[in-house]
Amino acid sequence: MQHKLPLGEAASTYTTMTIGDGLVSQIPALVISLAAGFLVSKSGVEGAADKALVAQLAMNPVSLGIVSASAGVLAFVPGMPMLSFALISLAAGALAWRRSRDALAAPEVEIEPVQEAAEDPISQTLAIDEIKIELGYGLLALINDLEGRRLTDQIKALRRTLAAEYGFVMPSVRILDNMRLPSQGYRLMIKELDAGAGEVRLGQLMAMDPRGGQVDIPGEHVKEPAFQLPATWIDESLREEATFRGYTIVDPATVLTTHLTEVLKENMPDLLSYAEVQKLLKDLAPEQKKLVDDLIPSVVTATTVQRVLQALLRERVSIRDLPAILEGIGEAVPHTASITQVVEQVRARLARQLSFAHRAPDGALPIVTLSPEWENTFAEALIGQGEDRQLALAPSRLQDFIRGVRDTFEQAALAGDTPVLLTSPGVRPYVRSIIERFRGQTPVMSQNEVHARARLRTVGTI
Numbered sequence: 132m133q134h135k136l137p138l139g140e141a142a143s144t145y146t147t148m149t150i151g152d153g154l155v156s157q158i159p160a161l162v163i164s165l166a167a168g169f170l171v172s173k174s175g176v177e178g179a180a181d182k183a184l185v186a187q188l189a190m191n192p193v194s195l196g197i198v199s200a201s202a203g204v205l206a207f208v209p210g211m212p213m214l215s216f217a218l219i220s221l222a223a224g225a226l227a228w229r230r231s232r233d234a235l236a237a238p239e240v241e242i243e244p245v246q247e248a249a250e251d252p253i254s255q256t257l258a259i260d261e262i263k264i265e266l267g268y269g270l271l272a273l274i275n276d277l278e279g280r281r282l283t284d285q286i287k288a289l290r291r292t293l294a295a296e297y298g299f300v301m302p303s304v305r306i307l308d309n310m311r312l313p314s315q316g317y318r319l320m321i322k323e324l325d326a327g328a329g330e331v332r333l334g335q336l337m338a339m340d341p342r343g344g345q346v347d348i349p350g351e352h353v354k355e356p357a358f359q360l361p362a363t364w365i366d367e368s369l370r371e372e373a374t375f376r377g378y379t380i381v382d383p384a385t386v387l388t389t390h391l392t393e394v395l396k397e398n399m400p401d402l403l404s405y406a407e408v409q410k411l412l413k414d415l416a417p418e419q420k421k422l423v424d425d426l427i428p429s430v431v432t433a434t435t436v437q438r439v440l441q442a443l444l445r446e447r448v449s450i451r452d453l454p455a456i457l458e459g460i461g462e463a464v465p466h467t468a469s470i471t472q473v474v475e476q477v478r479a480r481l482a483r484q485l486s487f488a489h490r491a492p493d494g495a496l497p498i499v500t501l502s503p504e505w506e507n508t509f510a511e512a513l514i515g516q517g518e519d520r521q522l523a524l525a526p527s528r529l530q531d532f533i534r535g536v537r538d539t540f541e542q543a544a545l546a547g548d549t550p551v552l553l554t555s556p557g558v559r560p561y562v563r564s565i566i567e568r569f570r571g572q573t574p575v576m577s578q579n580e581v582h583a584r585a586r587l588r589t590v591g592t593i
Contacts, residue, residue: 317329455481
C-alpha cells in the first residue's frame, strides 16, 4: 500500500524475499550435513571418498530406486526444472533396474555353517621351551625400550657371541610375563626347570667393586645374581661419582643378560641335543662332508659324537673346530670304547686351541702344577676298567686336596692370575670331576694338551 503496488505483485515479491531467501540460506548447512554424512558412512572403507560414494550408492538398487522416485516427484513440482530432474529420474531408474537384474542373475552362494574351532592336540602340551625368561610385571619395559638398550637386542647379540665362541647356535629364548614373580624380579628356566633368579631395579644402576669389596656409595646393597659378588643399586645421578671411584657400572638389562650368559654356559651340554648335532654336521663345508660320510655311521654313531661334544662343552671347550674333533674321534674310536678316553684324545688334538684360550695377557700360559705325591695318590686310587673306571679316594685325602686347590688358586687370584691346573693325562678327567663341584670355572689340562709352542709360567703347586 505504501508503494502503491498491486496486491498480487506485492505477495509474490514478499514470498520471494522471505521464503526464497530462507531456502537459499539453508544450502550451506545442507552441504555441511552431506559432508558429515559422507565422512561417517565412509569410516572403515578403504579408498577415496568419491569411489566409496559410488560403491555404496550406485551399486545398491534400492538406493537408486529411491533417487529415481524422488527426482520424478521433483520434476512435476511447479517452478522446478522438469527436464533435469526427469533425466536424473530416468538414469537412476535404469541403473536400479540393471543392478536388480544382475543381482537376480548372480549365482547363489552357499553359506557354510560356522564350525567350532578344533581343539589343539594334546601332544602340543608336551612341547617344552629350551630357554625361557619370566619377568615380573614391573620389568616389561625391558622388552620395549630402556634408554635405547632393549633386552631382546642384547639376547640376539648374546646368542651370536656364544655361537662364535663355542661353535653352535643356542636355541631361541622365549620371554614371558609372570604375575607371581616380584614386581622387578625375573626367573631363568632351562627346559622348564629353574636355572636362576634375581631382581633388578629399573631406573637405577648396579655398581660393583672390581676388587670384590663393598661399594661405598649410598644405595641398596645386594648380591650380583650371576656371580654372587657384593653390589649396590645406585641412582642414575651417582654415575659420575661411581665411575670416578673406579667402580664397574652396569644397567639392569645388562645385569639380566650377564646372568643369562652364565646360565647358558653352565647348561650348554643339555642344550646340545641330537637334532642340534645333526644341524652342525649338515652345515659343515662341502669339503668336510666326506669326513662325516666315512665316519658316521660306519665307525661311530651320531650319539657318540653328541656325547663327546657334550663332554667338551661341559668344560667350556669350543666345538667350533668340528672337523678336528671328528678326526680325533675317528682316531680314538677304533682303539677304545670309553667316551672318557675318546674325549682325552680329542682334547689332545685341540692343544693349540686350549693353550691359546687360557693364555694370560702377557702371552704365557699360567699353570698350577700337581705335585708328584698327588699324582701318585690319584693314580693309585683309580679302580675298574673302561667305562667302569672310577676314582676311590679316601674322604680325608679328598678334603686335603680341595683345601690345597682353594688356597693355591686364591693366592693366584690375588696376584692377578687365572691359571689352569696341569696334570698327567691319566688322572686329568678324574681330577676335573672333583674340581668342577666347587670350582666349576677352573680349567684342568693335561701335559698332552699343552701346545709345543706355548710358553708356560708356573704360579703355584698343589
